[in-house]
Amino acid sequence: MGYQFDFGASAQYLGLLLRGTAVTLLLTAVASVFGLVLAVAGAAATGSKYSWLRGLIATYVELIRNTPFIVQMFFIFFGLPSLGLRFAALPAAALAMTINLAAYAIEILRAGLEAIPAGQSEAGRSLGLRPSMIFGLLVLPQAVAVVYPALVGQVTITMLESAVVSQIAVVDLTHVADFIQSRNFRSFETYLIITLIYLTLAVLLRRVLVLAGRRFFSGQGR
């Protein structure tokens, strides 16, 4: 085929690669923390007695889950400024990822909450615990323990999908790849290296989170 591979042409950009990796991981961390907090509130609200609140949550979840992430991000970054809501690229990306992750996590957490037997909250009530304590101390920790693997999967997917934020000029790992290949004209090698970095990050992220979960949830759930 007459093509000489040249992976060395990317080596001089190590600093940039590290910065891109840091931005990708930072976005993932921010989206995970805020997205999961939102999701806990959302999942709790699906059990609410107010039907308008349940409807609101259900609409939000379905709207996000049935549209592409890139369109959601474009809507936030390009569309919302016409309402006077102007975001810089990095906050816009973080917001889009948070909103996206929260919708999926609500579905996951709701399945977890449904898996916890009613006897648990009945036991809490018979001990005189307030409803908020029953949810926060009894039901939620068990539900999270049950669906923890699915949550880890969703966080990993969010990290991989964040490659798209390069399209609104966030300098993440993918954006760094675009920059490097525009300098060294070695597009295939550059994208291959970046792909392998993503793969490594995904494997490590999953492993770290699973280990953390094992420590955190030992003796709970299954």
Add this chain to the structure above:
Amino acid sequence: MNDFTLWDITRNLLLAVPWTLLLSAIAFAGGGLVGVLLLLAGVGGSRWLGRIVDLYVELFQGTPLLMQLFLVYFGLPMLGIDVSAWLAATVCLTLYSSAFLAAIWRGCVAAIPQGQWDGSASLGLHHIQQLRLVIFPQALRIAIPPTVGFLVQLVKSTALASIVGYHELTKTAQILSNATFQPFVIYGLAALAYFVICYPLTAWSRALERWLTTVAR
């Protein structure tokens, strides 16, 4: 400057919808075909083939689809193949969906209780017959809801083809937005179009799942 009415925008977006649907359909059909081959390789009994299928799935599920697209788009020319955005998107999404479908279907085969294998073995069936007569018919039933569910993911994934310049819904929305300076309306309508395509599939998948649980009882 220019007078794009709401109808002009809607019409142009609607004209792009068939391209999104076509790309999804080709990727689903091609991915299904490759996925079946991967499934057969995975459950054929050879440990080595099983490992290779696992690795294939891991590679596609552990890397961003955008990177896979870039690799195909920039990689195939190195093999002397002239790639259009259309070819790159089709090849890439086909491989991508084959990995996900293979993973889903392997999971369904694994969900068939061991007793089914033992029972069919005691009837004197060999491995291929066990799969064909006992395991696959049962696995097929539980495979339908998650397969329809994946179709939703696939339709959404085709939006990334816009980045390599394939003119589907998202790319058309970008072009319209640049021409009319009405991103709020345009991306809103584009999202709505995706929703109209995907939501019925989501609802269908959920209904199938409910049907399965009632049948199983």
